[in-house]
Amino acid sequence: MARFVVRRVAYSLVTLLILSATIFLIVRMTGDPVLLLAEASASEEDLDRVRHQWGLDRSWPVQYATFMQNAFMGELGKSFNYRLPVSELYFQRLPNSLLLGLSATLISLLIGVPAGIVSAVKVNTWWDNVAKGVALLGLSIPGFWLGLVLILVFSVWLRWLPTSGAGDWRHVIMPALALGWYFAASMLRLTRSSMLEVLGSEYIKLARLKGLPDVVVIALHAFKNALIPVFTLAGVNLVVMVNAAVIIEVIFAWPGIGRLLYEGIFQRDFPLVQGVVIMAGFMIVGINLVVDILYALIDPRIRLTR
Amino acid sequence: MTRGHMTVQRASRMLAVVLLLIVAATAAVSLAASTARGKLVLAWHAGFASRWLDPQEHDGTATPDNFFTALHDALVKNQGTALYDHPALAERFSVATDAKSATYTLRKGLTFHNGDPVTPQDVKFSYESYRGAKADVFKSKTERVEVVDDRTVRFVFKEPFLDFAILFGTANVAAPGWIVPEKYYKQVGPDGFKQKPIGAGPYKLVRHEPGVKIEMEAFDGYYRPVHVKQLVMQSVPEAATRVAMLERGEADLIYNVPGELIAKVGKLPGVTLAPVLSGSFFLEFPNFQDPKNPFRDKRVREAVSLALDRRAMNQAETGGMGKPTGNWINDDVQYAIDWPEFPRNVEKAKQLLREAGYPNGFDVAWVTPLPAFYSRGERIIAQLREVGIRGRLQTMERGIFFQKLRGGLKEWPGVQMILHGVRIAGSWSFWYEANFKCGGSNSRDRVCVKDLDAKFEQYEHSVNPAERKKLAEEIQRAILENYYLVPVFRHAFVNAIGPRVIAQKWQDVFPTITTGYAYPWEELKVKE
Numbered sequence: 001m002a003r004f005v006v007r008r009v010a011y012s013l014v015t016l017l018i019l020s021a022t023i024f025l026i027v028r029m030t031g032d033p034v035l036l037l038a039e040a041s042a043s044e045e046d047l048d049r050v051r052h053q054w055g056l057d058r059s060w061p062v063q064y065a066t067f068m069q070n071a072f073m074g075e076l077g078k079s080f081n082y083r084l085p086v087s088e089l090y091f092q093r094l095p096n097s098l099l100l101g102l103s104a105t106l107i108s109l110l111i112g113v114p115a116g117i118v119s120a121v122k123v124n125t126w127w128d129n130v131a132k133g134v135a136l137l138g139l140s141i142p143g144f145w146l147g148l149v150l151i152l153v154f155s156v157w158l159r160w161l162p163t164s165g166a167g168d169w170r171h172v173i174m175p176a177l178a179l180g181w182y183f184a185a186s187m188l189r190l191t192r193s194s195m196l197e198v199l200g201s202e203y204i205k206l207a208r209l210k211g212l213p214d215v216v217v218i219a220l221h222a223f224k225n226a227l228i229p230v231f232t233l234a235g236v237n238l239v240v241m242v243n244a245a246v247i248i249e250v251i252f253a254w255p256g257i258g259r260l261l262y263e264g265i266f267q268r269d270f271p272l273v274q275g276v277v278i279m280a281g282f283m284i285v286g287i288n289l290v291v292d293i294l295y296a297l298i299d300p301r302i303r304l305t306r
Numbered sequence: 307m308t309r310g311h312m313t314v315q316r317a318s319r320m321l322a323v324v325l326l327l328i329v330a331a332t333a334a335v336s337l338a339a340s341t342a343r344g345k346l347v348l349a350w351h352a353g354f355a356s357r358w359l360d361p362q363e364h365d366g367t368a369t370p371d372n373f374f375t376a377l378h379d380a381l382v383k384n385q386g387t388a389l390y391d392h393p394a395l396a397e398r399f400s401v402a403t404d405a406k407s408a409t410y411t412l413r414k415g416l417t418f419h420n421g422d423p424v425t426p427q428d429v430k431f432s433y434e435s436y437r438g439a440k441a442d443v444f445k446s447k448t449e450r451v452e453v454v455d456d457r458t459v460r461f462v463f464k465e466p467f468l469d470f471a472i473l474f475g476t477a478n479v480a481a482p483g484w485i486v487p488e489k490y491y492k493q494v495g496p497d498g499f500k501q502k503p504i505g506a507g508p509y510k511l512v513r514h515e516p517g518v519k520i521e522m523e524a525f526d527g528y529y530r531p532v533h534v535k536q537l538v539m540q541s542v543p544e545a546a547t548r549v550a551m552l553e554r555g556e557a558d559l560i561y562n563v564p565g566e567l568i569a570k571v572g573k574l575p576g577v578t579l580a581p582v583l584s585g586s587f588f589l590e591f592p593n594f595q596d597p598k599n600p601f602r603d604k605r606v607r608e609a610v611s612l613a614l615d616r617r618a619m620n621q622a623e624t625g626g627m628g629k630p631t632g633n634w635i636n637d638d639v640q641y642a643i644d645w646p647e648f649p650r651n652v653e654k655a656k657q658l659l660r661e662a663g664y665p666n667g668f669d670v671a672w673v674t675p676l677p678a679f680y681s682r683g684e685r686i687i688a689q690l691r692e693v694g695i696r697g698r699l700q701t702m703e704r705g706i707f708f709q710k711l712r713g714g715l716k717e718w719p720g721v722q723m724i725l726h727g728v729r730i731a732g733s734w735s736f737w738y739e740a741n742f743k744c745g746g747s748n749s750r751d752r753v754c755v756k757d758l759d760a761k762f763e764q765y766e767h768s769v770n771p772a773e774r775k776k777l778a779e780e781i782q783r784a785i786l787e788n789y790y791l792v793p794v795f796r797h798a799f800v801n802a803i804g805p806r807v808i809a810q811k812w813q814d815v816f817p818t819i820t821t822g823y824a825y826p827w828e829e830l831k832v833k834e
Contacts, residue, residue, distance in 0.1 A: 030703070030705070031703075031705050031706055031709055032705070032709060033705075035705055035708050035709050035712070036704075036705050036708075037365075043442060043747070045442070046441075046442070078497075081353075081355050081356065081357075081517075082355075082356045082516045082517060083356045083357070083496075083497040083500050083501070084356070084497070084501065084516060089516065089517075092515075092516075148546050148547075151546070151547060151550045152550065155550055155554055156550050156553050156554055159554065162554075162556060163547055163550040163551050163554055163556055164542060164547050164550075164551065164556075165519075165540065250543050250544055251544050251546075251547060252547065253518075253540065253541065253542040253543070253544070253547060255515060255517075255518040255519075259517075260517065262543075263353040263517055266353070267353070267355070268705055
């Protein structure tokens with residue numbers, strides 16, 4: 001088990017290193033940020049001064065080494081645009097993103113899981129067709145369009161909810177729904193296929209042969225086992241929603257990490273983009289690591305075969 | 307009556323007078339404070355950059371004045387119809403007849419938001435430590451800054467500096483005249499200042515969520531009455547969301563209503579559209595002097611102008627709220643000349659092309675509009691196709707566009723056209739210097755007309771205002787008559803005003819002609 005854990009941790013570190021190098025290179029390939037930092041009529045000397053001030057006049061390997069050195073110390077650099085440490089900005093926005101992400105996850109689970117179960121249990125009936133239709137809509141309706149429609153209906157026409165921004169619970173409903181809708185569809189599809197697989201298994205057939213009522217078979221025997229991949233996906237989805245809900249956060253002017261990333265990209269704010277991506281990567285890799293270890297603890301075959 | 311009794315009586319009277327004065331002063335202060343009422347929310351159309359809260363790092367664009375004018379104040383500034391000389395912290399100023407010095411006198415009793423007095427030393431510090439746009443110009447031309455007395459400061463120049471007043475007083479060009487408190491600035495440093503700026507403007511900062519929201523409160527110590535108690539500026543990048551905020555009463559002012567939403571916003575009850583004339587769009591022909599370039603022929607450049615349907619462009623892009631213009635330089639700057647709108651005549655354009663040896667037209671490798679005004683580029687391509695000029699649209703990210711502009715001619719090989727969109731306040735010369743002069747910050751080596759540059763050099767060195775005006779007009783006329791640049795139209799920065807804002811007409815909220823923003827903020831009023 002110890003060897004398994006060490007190996008997984010090493011894989012995770014390598015993944016993070018590759019991620020850091022990739023994002024470091026990608027942001028620099030977009031062009032010179034100084035042109036967006038300095039005034040339009042700045043002289044070459046002014047531009048050089050700004051480059052020097054931000055350490056952009058050094059070679060890329062030197063910049064990368066400095067970035068990694070600081071990252072290991074927990075310092076992700078200072079944002080060009082906000083003149084604040086990236087970690088401070090990130091943690092300022094994190095509570096909002098967590099709130100949005102958790103709410104959207106909850107919505108996706110509340111819609112996706114029951115609908116997926118009903119769809120699997122009533123397979124090839126009109127229930128199933130409706131559920132598949134919902135899944136199709138969920139995956140094909142763009143989040144920005146759904147967001148705007150929600151604003152129009154619930155804020156402008158009905159006047160029930162505020163249009164945008166963060167504040168009390170009413171501010172969370174629409175962005176969480178717009179964000180959770182897409183993930184609800186993927187939850188629905190996964191729950192359905194997972195339930196169908198479990199419902200076709202030998203032990204379920206045995207349970208039925210024993211004469212157990214359908215409710216008991218589905219709730220106690222099938223549901224529990226079918227949920228494992230669903231909750232794994234929910235965990236990964238949560239990290240994505242927390243760190244990359246860019247469009248929804250922009251539409252609803254939600255002050256989260258996704259919007260921070262969006263602003264960073266538009267301003268070529270290298271430290272900010274690098275920092276947000278690294279933190280997102282850290283979360284995803286961390287969650288996957290924990291899940292892998294838990295799987296290995298639960299099922300010894302996993303640690304033996306990998 | 308004894309002498310002692312008289313003294314007591316006099317003392318009592320004096321005490322009564324002092325008490326009365328204190329009561330009157332308190333009443334006046336509380337009256338001033340109580341005049342500010344209500345809350346005004348502005349939905350800002352982009353993200354916020356912290357440097358926009360620090361005049362010391364003015365980035366030379368129009369954007370920061372939206373924030374400066376609330377939190378900070380300048381000695382003199384552009385406000386209302388005053389292009390650069392509206393007295394603000396300075397009650398008066400004078401420029402020496404030889405243009406070798408300028409003297410400013412502060413108003414009495416000015417304070418910053420933290421209660422510290424605004425002093426000539428703060429003025430000197432703000433000027434000397436200024437490192438934003440045009441800082442090099444001010445530094446190279448200034449010999450020293452003298453604190454004359456407790457209210458007077460004098461700038462002494464090495465040589466006649468005729469553009470000083472106009473550069474110094476135009477907020478969207480440079481900001482060495484915007485005063486920051488020396489002691490506080492040094493104490494918190496530039497980055498700390500950007501998070502918690504303290505100024506002498508009509509509003510003081512209450513809360514700053516970087517990139518999200520700026521909450522401000524009326525500053526009782528401001529020298530003019532401030533009418534709205536709370537001013538909130540909220541970043542809402544999505545236009546449809548801004549419109550929904552206005553419709554629902556969550557925002558009182560929204561900036562930048564895009565063309566496709568103008569008609570809808572115009573029909574909202576109680577909402578007023580504010581189409582502020584903004585930047586000028588014009589066409590440039592990089593490397594037109596090259597003998598192989600069709601644009602070398604004046605007739606071809608004129609044909610381009612004749613092919614353009616400026617009114618259709620204005621209608622489609624800004625709901626007809628912009629202005630098809632004659633001059634590529636805005637008319638709200640010093641020495642800009644009036645020029646009639648260029649006509650549209652497709653037949654004449656075709657004829658000119660035939661005469662120039664292009665009966666079947668020719669291909670333009672790329673037509674590149676200022677990002678993200680791509681639809682304007684598409685319209686120009688469609689209009690030019692009617693006369694046989696076939697172009698292809700080139701789009702790029704904004705940063706790359708400016709990078710390529712700065713790269714000069716090598717970045718624009720072959721036959722190309724650039725659709726610029728520019729807004730610069732102050733003087734016509736800033737436009738020429740940046741966008742036409744050979745070696746200019748944006749024009750680089752793409753446009754080099756030596757005789758005009760020579761005249762501009764003469765203009766720069768002249769200390770005779772009449773001669774400068776004459777030269778300015780000659781140069782502008784030559785550019786237009788020769789179609790070196792082809793003006794298209796003046797963009798309207800369309801904003802909208804909600805029903806809570808008290809205004810008879812939109813100009814009451816947007817009275818400053820040199821900006822698209824709603825300042826002076828202190829003059830805005832909202833309903834209870």
